[in-house]
Amino acid sequence: MSESNRRSKVKPLIYGFLSFMLGFVLFLLSICLVLKFTLFSENFMLDSMANTGYYEMVKDELNDKLKNLGHASGLPDEFFDDFIKDIDIIEVERNYVSAFYTGSSTLVDTDTFKQQLLASINDYVEENNIDKEKADEKNILYLVDEASSIYVKTVTVSFFSVIANYINKLQTPLSMTLVGLVVAALVIAAIIYFTNTYKHRRYRYLTYGLGAGFLSVLVVPIVVFSSGIIPKVNIATRSLYNLFVGYFNSMFMYFWILAAILLFLTVLGFIVYRQKYLKAINS
Amino acid sequence: MHKHRTSHRSIGGKNFVILPIIFCVLIIGISTAIVYPSTSSFISMAKLFFSDGEKDFSTGYNNIFVPVEEDEDEGKEQTTEERKVIPMSTMKFPSYGDQFGELIIEDCQIEARLFFNDGANELNNGVGMYTGSSIPGYGKTILVAGHNNTYFNGLKYAKKGQKVKIRTSYGNYIYEINDIQIRDRSEESACNLGADYENLVMYTCYPFDELGLTPQRCFVYAKFVSGPALDNRS
Numbered sequence: 001m002s003e004s005n006r007r008s009k010v011k012p013l014i015y016g017f018l019s020f021m022l023g024f025v026l027f028l029l030s031i032c033l034v035l036k037f038t039l040f041s042e043n044f045m046l047d048s049m050a051n052t053g054y055y056e057m058v059k060d061e062l063n064d065k066l067k068n069l070g071h072a073s074g075l076p077d078e079f080f081d082d083f084i085k086d087i088d089i090i091e092v093e094r095n096y097v098s099a100f101y102t103g104s105s106t107l108v109d110t111d112t113f114k115q116q117l118l119a120s121i122n123d124y125v126e127e128n129n130i131d132k133e134k135a136d137e138k139n140i141l142y143l144v145d146e147a148s149s150i151y152v153k154t155v156t157v158s159f160f161s162v163i164a165n166y167i168n169k170l171q172t173p174l175s176m177t178l179v180g181l182v183v184a185a186l187v188i189a190a191i192i193y194f195t196n197t198y199k200h201r202r203y204r205y206l207t208y209g210l211g212a213g214f215l216s217v218l219v220v221p222i223v224v225f226s227s228g229i230i231p232k233v234n235i236a237t238r239s240l241y242n243l244f245v246g247y248f249n250s251m252f253m254y255f256w257i258l259a260a261i262l263l264f265l266t267v268l269g270f271i272v273y274r275q276k277y278l279k280a281i282n283s
Numbered sequence: 284m285h286k287h288r289t290s291h292r293s294i295g296g297k298n299f300v301i302l303p304i305i306f307c308v309l310i311i312g313i314s315t316a317i318v319y320p321s322t323s324s325f326i327s328m329a330k331l332f333f334s335d336g337e338k339d340f341s342t343g344y345n346n347i348f349v350p351v352e353e354d355e356d357e358g359k360e361q362t363t364e365e366r367k368v369i370p371m372s373t374m375k376f377p378s379y380g381d382q383f384g385e386l387i388i389e390d391c392q393i394e395a396r397l398f399f400n401d402g403a404n405e406l407n408n409g410v411g412m413y414t415g416s417s418i419p420g421y422g423k424t425i426l427v428a429g430h431n432n433t434y435f436n437g438l439k440y441a442k443k444g445q446k447v448k449i450r451t452s453y454g455n456y457i458y459e460i461n462d463i464q465i466r467d468r469s470e471e472s473a474c475n476l477g478a479d480y481e482n483l484v485m486y487t488c489y490p491f492d493e494l495g496l497t498p499q500r501c502f503v504y505a506k507f508v509s510g511p512a513l514d515n516r517s
Contacts, residue, residue, distance in 0.1 A: 020306045066402040071430040074494045121494070130494060139495025146496055181417050204298075211303030216310045232333045238340040270299055 015192060015205045022188045023212025029181040030217045030258045036174060037252040040167055042101035043163055049093060057239035058226035059089045062154045071146075073125070073143045074134075085118045087113070092155055100164035110148045117144050159241065179222055199274035207269030221252040221259075229232035325483055342404055346382040347374050348377055348396075349452045358453055360508050367454070367511040369420065374453040374513070379414065384451035386427065386485075391437035401428040410434050410463065410485075416476055419449050419456045420513040426450045427485045431501070435487035441503045447483060449510075456510030458483040464502045471504050480509040 038044045041226060049055060055270040064081040117141070155250050180255060196202045224230065230248050303392035319326075354367075377383035377399035384397040386409075396409030399418070405411035410429035417423035429435030441463055449456040466473040474484045482505065 019302070020309065022301070023306045024310050027314070037483060050451055065403070068407060069405065069496075071433050072488055074432050075498045125494065134492060135494040139493060139497050140478070141469040141495075142498070154331070172472045207299060208302045208306065211299065212306030212310060215303050215307035217298065219307065229333055232336045234332050234338065241338060241340070266303075 015196070016202070016208070018188055018192050019205045019208035020212065022185065022192070022206070022209025023216060025181055025185045026186060026209065026213030028261075029178070029185060030255070031220075032174060032178045032181060033258065034251065034254045036178060038247075040171060040174060042098060044250070045097050045101075046094060046248040048243060048250060051099070051250070052242045054114060054239050054243045055090045057237075058093070059084060059087070060090075061237055061239055062087075064151045065154060069147055069150065069281050073139075075121070075143075079120070079124055083117065083134070086116060088116055089155065096155065097160075098155075099188050101167070102159060108152050110152060110220065113151050114144050114148050117147055129158065136270060141153040142240055144246060154237075156207075157243075158235075171191060198280060200273050202278055203269050203273035207266055207273055210262055210266040210269055212230065214259055217262060218259040220238055221255040307453055308398070332361070342406065344377070344380050344382055344408060345396065346386050347377060347452060348382050348450075350385075350450055351452065351454060353455055354509075357457060361510075363512070366509075368514050369453055369511045370374055371513050371515045377418070380405060382409065382420070384449055387448040387450070388437065388441070388445060389448075390442070390445040391440040393434065393437040395434040397427070406434075407432055416484075417452060418513070419483075420481075420511055421515075422479070422481045422512060423486065424476050425449075425481075425483045426476065427483065429487050430494060431487040431489065431491050431493075435485065436491060437512065438485065438487055438501055438503055439491040446508070447505050449483070453513070454511040455506040458505035459508050460503055460505045462502075462504040464504070466500055466502055468498055470501050473500065483507075492515075 061086045063080055066084070067077045070080055071073075088133045092108065121144070121247065122142055124130075128138055188209070192209070193202045196205070230245055233241065235244055313376060336380050379400045380395045380402070381399050383399050385394065386397045387394045398405035398409055398411040399414060401413050406429060412418070413426040413428065416426035419425055429438075431438070441460055442517030443460055443462070445460045447458040449458070464473070473486070485503045485505070486500050488497050489499040490497060491501070
């Protein structure tokens, strides 16, 4: 076999491998980008909370739970309807989420809640002329403590503290990985582009890589949605369930968007390749 | 014509489909092989958080209670031998949250739906049986809870000798109040769940009509009078 023959057989293998590597890097880059803009983003969490009606549902659930407590403690449903109106759940939740992403103190402030509830109960006792003997201070404080505990459990997100801890630790490594992957993708694309003598071949191998990246990114949401696993999550409250389902549906929407971008680039690459190829033949 | 076909064949259209598919299979395969060993334990654990179907958040309840006609000798004290026996296989055992009966104490103006479970949803709609106790007819302790400001408010009128009626789809039961005690909520001895004789224990927060949460509970004990026995061997 002559030297030129051997070269002509090895070259496509090398460029094929580079295309594969480009596809792999684009796939990893897409995953990192999705994580960066969703799981690792405070704004994405706050947007998901707003879009899934989380705040309203938390307020309703808190109201229901406090009403249940009222059934065991002599307070009518209307009492809690009025009391809940004054609690700014959005502000409380925003502070709670921000605290995790900034790594500061994550305790929910219960002092204001307790003071407001105690004041409302005292007003209720006065307005309804309830006998002091029927409104023992110890029993009322016990009720306020129980209500406060329900309040904390309702406004906090289960396992969020554990997840947020990992998120804070992985923020910097993720950003560095993203930069590394972008550089790797550019280097591979540059090698393919600048080392190929024929223009149409540059675009052919780039298109192979982009196509592989597109298909790989597409596989992730297809597998997740076809398995139908997200709506089957076992979460005790409706607010958290809706937040979880809405959060992950939005997260996988990013995969669809990235897949669409890669598909567009693949088609564009193919069109350019075709033009260059036909031009080369004609000339 | 010939020239045109040749140029289209050599444009490599097939490769633009086949090669990305092969690369995609390799990418997913390699990624899975790398990621799976380090995440398999996490994936197994995560599976515990998923169920077979979508979760139902409705606050309604399932009612399996269909009243049965009263026996002629209902309320007449029965010995174990005199009790009518119902095979358990012929009755529908309630699921968590089901309304499976009614609890009535006419002297206390109590008439409440009886649920299998004593959670918040059940106590909002009636009185609830603690699922660690036994259903009527089983020959053991039946422990029923209710809120003192709603369905069990009438327990403040409870007196010894008053009759408690529990109606279920498989039979009607009569119990007679034989003791009333005020106990601390942490006192475990207030109710003997291991008793090998049929008895009913009802409890609620105490004092009644008090504002706030109270540490005491009012226990009303009732002995079995009449009603069919459930045979769990058949």
